[in-house]
Amino acid sequence: MTPLFSSNCRTALFFLSHRATYRDRLVSHSEIFFSPDCQTQLNPGQLLCVQTRPEPTDIRAYFDPLSQWQPDLIVIKADATQRGWALNLRSQSVPKILIVGDTHHLNRPIQSLLNYVEQESFDVIISEHDRHHLHYFAEAGHPRSIWLPGFAANPHRRQPQNSYQHPLVFIGSAGQFHPYRRYLLEQIKKQGFPLFHTQAPQSQAADLNNQSLISLNISLNGDLNLRVFEVLAAGGFLLTDRLTPESGLSMLFEEGKHLVTFDGEVDLYEKLNYYLRHPQEAQAIARAGYDHYWNNYSPELHLQRLFDYLNTGKIEHNYCAAADRRVQV
Numbered sequence: 001m002t003p004l005f006s007s008n009c010r011t012a013l014f015f016l017s018h019r020a021t022y023r024d025r026l027v028s029h030s031e032i033f034f035s036p037d038c039q040t041q042l043n044p045g046q047l048l049c050v051q052t053r054p055e056p057t058d059i060r061a062y063f064d065p066l067s068q069w070q071p072d073l074i075v076i077k078a079d080a081t082q083r084g085w086a087l088n089l090r091s092q093s094v095p096k097i098l099i100v101g102d103t104h105h106l107n108r109p110i111q112s113l114l115n116y117v118e119q120e121s122f123d124v125i126i127s128e129h130d131r132h133h134l135h136y137f138a139e140a141g142h143p144r145s146i147w148l149p150g151f152a153a154n155p156h157r158r159q160p161q162n163s164y165q166h167p168l169v170f171i172g173s174a175g176q177f178h179p180y181r182r183y184l185l186e187q188i189k190k191q192g193f194p195l196f197h198t199q200a201p202q203s204q205a206a207d208l209n210n211q212s213l214i215s216l217n218i219s220l221n222g223d224l225n226l227r228v229f230e231v232l233a234a235g236g237f238l239l240t241d242r243l244t245p246e247s248g249l250s251m252l253f254e255e256g257k258h259l260v261t262f263d264g265e266v267d268l269y270e271k272l273n274y275y276l277r278h279p280q281e282a283q284a285i286a287r288a289g290y291d292h293y294w295n296n297y298s299p300e301l302h303l304q305r306l307f308d309y310l311n312t313g314k315i316e317h318n319y320c321a322a323a324d325r326r327v328q329v
Contacts, residue, residue, distance in 0.1 A: 005095075005310040007303070009072040012063075014086050015152070016077065016101070019049050021202075023154045023299060027075060027306075034062055036084045056085035059092060073310075077101055077152065078116060080109040085116065095123040095310065099152065103133045104221040105177065114140055124309070126151060129223045131324070132246035138321035145321040146309060148302045149248060153226055155233030155299070156206035160287040167194045167276055169212040171205045172227060181218040187265065188216075193272055202230070209236035213279050214272065217241070224249050232259065232293040237286035239271060246326070251318055252297065258289035 011031040015022065019038045024047065025031070031048070038049040050062055063070065072094055078085055079101025089096050098117060103109040110133055117125065117137065125145040127134040137145040174182040174197070188195050195216075200208060209215045215231040217240035224247050231238040232253075242261035243249040253259050260275070262268040275282040309315045317323050 005073060005307050007307075010069065011073045011075060012071040014052070014074070014076040014078075014084060016079070016081075016083060019047055021154065022152060026152060027073070027303065032066070032069070032071075034084070034086075052084045052086075054083050056082055056087050058088045059086040060088060062086075063092075073097070075099065076122075078113065079103075080106040080112040082112065082116075087120065089120040089122070096121060097124045097126060097306075098122045099126045099128060100130065100133075100137070102223065103127075103130045104223040110136055113137075117142060126306075128152060129225055131224065131248040132222065132244060134321045135324045135327045138324075138327045143321070146315055147248060147319050147321070147323075148305060149224055149252060149297065150226060150229040151299070151302050151306070153229045153233075153299060154202055155229055155293075156203050157294070158206050158210035158234040160235035160283065160290050161210060162283060164211055164213040164279070166196045166208065166212040168214045168216065168272065169196045169198075169208055170216040170218075171198055171200055171208055173199060178218075178220060181220070184218055184265065184268065188268075188272070191269055193269075193276075205230065206234035209234040212236060213282055214239050214275055219243065222247060228259075229293065229297070232289040233298075235286055235290045237275070237282040238289060239268075239275070246324060248318075253289065253292065257285065258292045260285065 007028050009028050011028040013026055013031055014034045016035060017037050019033050033049045034052045036052050036054040038051055040051045041049045052062060074092060074094060075097045076086055077099040100113050103113060125137050125142050127147050128149060128151050131147045134145050134147055170185060174185050185197055209231045215236040215238055217227045217238060219225055219241055222243055224243060228240060238259040240259060240261055242263050255261055260271060262271050305315055321327055
């Protein structure tokens with residue numbers, strides 16, 4: 001019997017940011033990308049996009065003009081900004097999936113998303129980066145809440161290298177919303193470490209991670225952020241801050257084998273010194289992390305996990321909200 005949900009199903013994707021931020025195919029071979037940050041593009045043979053209103057809007061305002069195309073599946077990624085929120089989802093008889101956006105910052109992020117879930121009708125809730133908050137959704141009466149770390153990531157694959165151009169790199173922002181990150185980066189430079197800090201498009205960032213001995217990551221508020229997956233996918237050696245067990249980082253990767261974590265400022269300096277002096281160890285960890293990521297957590301594998309869950313209701317226990325011992329349902 002042919003599965004009901006597969007890469008052939010017609011999918012409506014309501015996301016934030018530009019279409020080019022994401023993979024060419026996020027869910028299916030027949031998908032339309034809706035976002036307030038894209039330009040409408042409905043020419044056959046190209047990535048199909050519809051620009052949405054920034055304010056919350058009845059989803060029928062977007063589907064009614066597309067009378068010749070109706071989705072089999074609706075996937076919405078939403079955060080506390082409420083930008084582009086699709087409303088009146090009960091008007092659609094197909095399954096609806098909510099990918100919970102960042103719940104580790106902005107104004108009342110967890111409560112805002114819980115309110116959205118209560119207001120609308122979702123069949124499955126997915127957390128990508130904040131597994132430690134998924135229990136709130138399960139306890140609020142949504143047992144079909146699962147964790148698919150880095151589900152919407154756009155990894156750029158690069159083969160691990162035996163040499164490097166940059167000893168230490170951090171790629172990303174360190175502005176007003178990242179005070180601790182900014183502080184650590186400033187202190188690293190004051191300590192005399194050869195830090196190269198920049199911002200770059202995804203493909204260029206992958207090249208830099210691949211060509212650096214150490215790729216540094218510093219989370220915002222304990223989130224399992226995209227940089228973890230982007231660095232490993234690009235064959236880089238990842239040195240990141242240690243997260244709580246509830247974040248899921250230690251469930252995915254083995255400390256000292258696939259990546260290395262640090263606990264605070266002094267530990268960070270010690271590990272920077274160590275791996276700068278032992279580059280072959282860093283490169284061996286980078287190769288193991290690269291293999292482990294692509295063999296276990298690639299977008300294709302996570303997508304198959306989602307389809308299996310939609311078709312059978314089954315998923316590996318570690319990906320269930322109930323795997324968090326705090327869940328009381």
